[in-house]
Amino acid sequence: MRAEYKLGKLLRATERLSLKFFERPASELAPALLGCVLLHGRTGGMIVETEAYLGLDDLAAHASRGLTERTKVLFGPPGRAYVYFIYGMHECLNVVADREGSPGCVLIRALEPLCGLEEMQARRNWTGGECGLTNGPGKLTQALGITRAQYGARLDRGPLTIRRWREKPEFRVAVTPRIGIRACADWPLRFVWAGHPCLSKR
DNA sequence: CAATAGATCATCT
DNA sequence: GATGATCTATTGC
Numbered sequence: 307m308r309a310e311y312k313l314g315k316l317l318r319a320t321e322r323l324s325l326k327f328f329e330r331p332a333s334e335l336a337p338a339l340l341g342c343v344l345l346h347g348r349t350g351g352m353i354v355e356t357e358a359y360l361g362l363d364d365l366a367a368h369a370s371r372g373l374t375e376r377t378k379v380l381f382g383p384p385g386r387a388y389v390y391f392i393y394g395m396h397e398c399l400n401v402v403a404d405r406e407g408s409p410g411c412v413l414i415r416a417l418e419p420l421c422g423l424e425e426m427q428a429r430r431n432w433t434g435g436e437c438g439l440t441n442g443p444g445k446l447t448q449a450l451g452i453t454r455a456q457y458g459a460r461l462d463r464g465p466l467t468i469r470r471w472r473e474k475p476e477f478r479v480a481v482t483p484r485i486g487i488r489a490c491a492d493w494p495l496r497f498v499w500a501g502h503p504c505l506s507k508r
Numbered sequence: 509c510a511a512t513a514g515a516t517c518a519t520c521t
Numbered sequence: 522g523a524t525g526a527t528c529t530a531t532t533g534c
Contacts, residue, residue, distance in 0.1 A: 357526070366526070368519095376519065394516030396527050413526055444527045486526055507528095 332410030351417030365489035369409035380409035396444030
């Protein structure tokens with residue numbers, strides 16, 4: 307676990323990603339996003355858990371049902387935010403992967419909080435440990451203030467961005483089946499920073 | 509501890 | 522009209 311960063315210091319310690327970075331299959335982008343930093347406004351954290359959703363053949367993926375009003379951003383260019391509302395209560399953030407027309411995406415499932423902890427605590431009304439702020443897909447969107455208002459936002463720059471460290475952290479990646487789905491439940495498409503304390507609960 | 513229930517609504521059948 | 526890429530509180534051992 308790292309100490310909290312001031313926003314300026316975090317920005318200097320990291321660098322922008324190009325839109326090209328996101329233009330690869332979701333199964334490759336998902337592990338590549340581990341260790342990157344997700345920022346929204348003055349709040350943010352390091353990505354420690356992701357899941358890949360592949361598209362038409364992956365019946366667990368929203369895009370497998372085809373192009374609809376909700377999923378249209380998945381069929382567009384990569385590096386955009388796919389935010390959807392679920393269980394009448396939660397928003398989930400995905401990163402659009404792959405080329406235009408190939409609707410792969412990566413679900414961001416957990417962060418290590420790095421920046422704007424107080425603001426995140428207030429949004430979550432949370433008084434427990436730091437990891438509890440962002441160790442789940444619904445929790446992290448609430449903590450960072452991400453909603454469907456960010457649907458389609460580009461992630462290479464702007465208020466909602468993903469950046470990478472100038473000095474890449476060392477860690478091991480573990481792969482498991484995805485969580486909370488029925489179809490394709492045994493496909494090994496969940497990627498985690500092995501042993502990290504901020505992973506989501508089973 | 510683990511299991512379960514309840515919250516709550518956009519989306520698709 | 523049923524379901525769901527979830528979270529929290531509560532119940533039960």
